[in-house]
Amino acid sequence: MIRSLGQKAVIVQVEFPNRKEKFSSLNAFEEFKELVLSSGAEISCEYFSKQSKATSGLFLTKGKTERIKDFLEKTQSELVIFNHDLTPSQERNLENIFKARVLDRTGLILDIFSTRAKSHVGKLQVELAQLSHLSTRLVRGWSHLERQKGGIGLRGPGETQLETDKRLINQRIKSIKKKLNKSHNQRKVNRYSRSKSKLILVAMVGYTNAGKTTLFNLLTDNNQYAVNKPFATLDSVTRRNSLSGLDDVLFSDTVGFISDLPTHLIESFKTTLDELKAADLLIHVIDISDPDYRFKVQQVSNILEDLDLSKIPQIQAHNKCDKTEIKDLQRLSNPEKGEVWISAENNIGINELKKAINIHSNKVITKKWIKISNSLPGIRSKLYSLGRVIEERTTDLGLIQLHLEIEEMELEELLSNKGIQLDNSIIKEAI
Ligand SMILES: Nc1nc2c(ncn2[C@@H]2O[C@H](COP(=O)(O)OP(=O)(O)OP(=O)(O)O)[C@@H](O)[C@H]2O)c(=O)[nH]1
Ligand SMILES: [Mg+2]
Structure with a gap:
């Protein structure tokens, strides 16, 4: 690169x-x-x-x-x-x-991105994106990879230089994917334990430079790098809230979005973006002083939709109000509707934001029976490990029936899997 x-x-x-x-x-x-x-x-x-x-x-x-x-x-x-x-x-x-x-x-x-990545996972993700981009454009002879690794000795029998380059790149891509998968699974385990502890995860999303990290620092009393340039943040950070008046909340700050986000990046940043999937609530931070903010809000919404994140409840935090003529922020904010007007840098409007977080992070828990076809054993053990199962039965035909205590959103996601259905027969039996 x-x-x-x-x-x-x-x-x-x-x-x-x-x-x-x-x-x-x-x-x-x-x-x-x-x-x-x-x-x-x-x-x-x-x-x-x-x-x-x-x-x-x-x-x-x-x-x-x-x-x-x-x-x-x-x-x-x-x-x-x-x-x-x-x-x-x-x-x-x-x-x-x-x-x-x-x-x-x-x-x-x-x-x-390559200059910003600091964490091990962040660096791997960037390298993966770079190599995927490079592999489609590899047309010249010597690549930096080979020079680094001593080149000629690495060439396979009968390979042209280009073939060797491509082979080395593919090898490296495979090895990075393996490492990322490992860390991905580790994160899943962490997520399960969080999910059991009933802590709520609130993730910042938004266009790059909107003020996500500034708000994160304020809410968690942290000191992450927040500056006036694009993609200041690349690695995700999650910290517990430090303000009074909030339920037990974990906030997560992550990479910002931009229009025409390269697809290689989206694919390679799976580990980071999956953190967002685990969120119970998103705070969409908007730089209201930016003349193009409407366009950027739309871009972020499109990306959230592409990443299958648009179902997660969302608060819109109109930030940098201090840079505008807008007065009386408190009157404009409507925590019930999930809309607040703030200045993260000047600690203005944060009480309304806290109210909105408390209102919208309430998980709606429901109890339902489902039936699972026998070919989906992984799902059963996952539901057990998450502590969602209250009772289990088996139908005459050998289908597993589970009585779940589960968040409505999670149930909806579960039912989108082939082979899983709501099972009302047991309710009828009880009546
Ligand atoms: N005037 C004003 N500036 C702000 C406010 N919030 C953030 N900023 C500034 O906006 C710039 C970007 O802030 P960050 O918090 O780094 O933005 P980000 O959304 O995390 O950006 P990336 O990590 O690059 O995607 C910094 O210079 C902040 O000081 C605010 O409420 N008012
Ligand atoms: Mg940031």
Whole structure:
């Protein structure tokens, strides 16, 4: 993966007037510049232009490509960064013309992530995402992997350099997945014990830079890294609440979202994102002082939907109210509806937030009989280990019947599995 640190870069964004852009392209360009600076690259030239549509070979028209080549030479830059995703062949063709490295939006975000990951799991997740991205673009000879590992001796009989590279990458991907799975299972065990202890898990979600970590620090009296740049947080942290007036709550802070989140990242960050799945409540932190906040709220909602998290109850915390003209936050907040207006940095509106958390984190527990087909033994033992089973019977046909005491949301999720059904026959029998 390319490390853009300290490199001079020409940055490129193209507007396609025929395409309905999702948010103003000027604002998208501003966000893009922040990402580039955050990667540590130095912007030597900003190229912002219009084009009717992307070309398949180069993404850009020939004329534009020539102009960028000129800029590269004049500014002696070594890197061209696009605020678009490029196909591997577009990237290769452009590199051949520019005689410089080309980084697309996914590559850029991965580059930033690689500098931010601190925990063991975080580093593995980033490496996995990088390798998955790299494996589709591996077209040149020597890869950094081989140089690191001594190269030539690692080559298998009859393999071309490219085949060797691909083989090494696939090996590494497999080994990372294995390690991540192990830690994933360990986390599952931790989750089960939490679930038994009846602690409530509240997770922060939101667009990057919305103020999630600032709010987390306030609620848990912590000192996690919160700064004005994208993707300050990469590793998840979970801590117990430190404020009075809240039930026993664990808060979890994690990586922020961005529009067009690269799919490699979503897949590779399964361990982190699964933490969110375990949450009883989400606090969606919104930077209300951002002119594009509506677009960003929509982006976050879409991602939550994609990750199957939209069923979890959610509070919307409109943050950074101190930067706006908004007065009388208390009147605007409606804890029952799960909407609060706050300033995490200035500790304003937090009582309303606490009320909202107390109202919306109440789990609705229900008692129901279910029947499970014999082919699903893992589910039965999982329900036992979670302490959900009150009684067990077996039908004449050998189906397992379980009487559960379970949270409604959890029951709903359980019933979405094939082979599990509600069983009303036992209720009838009792009557
Ligand atoms: N004015 C003002 N600034 C805030 C407020 N809350 C957070 N900030 C600032 O916003 C910036 C981003 O805050 P973070 O808490 O790091 O945001 P985040 O959502 O955790 O961001 P990532 O981890 O990068 O996704 C920091 O500079 C904070 O000081 C607020 O209520 N008012
Ligand atoms: Mg953060």
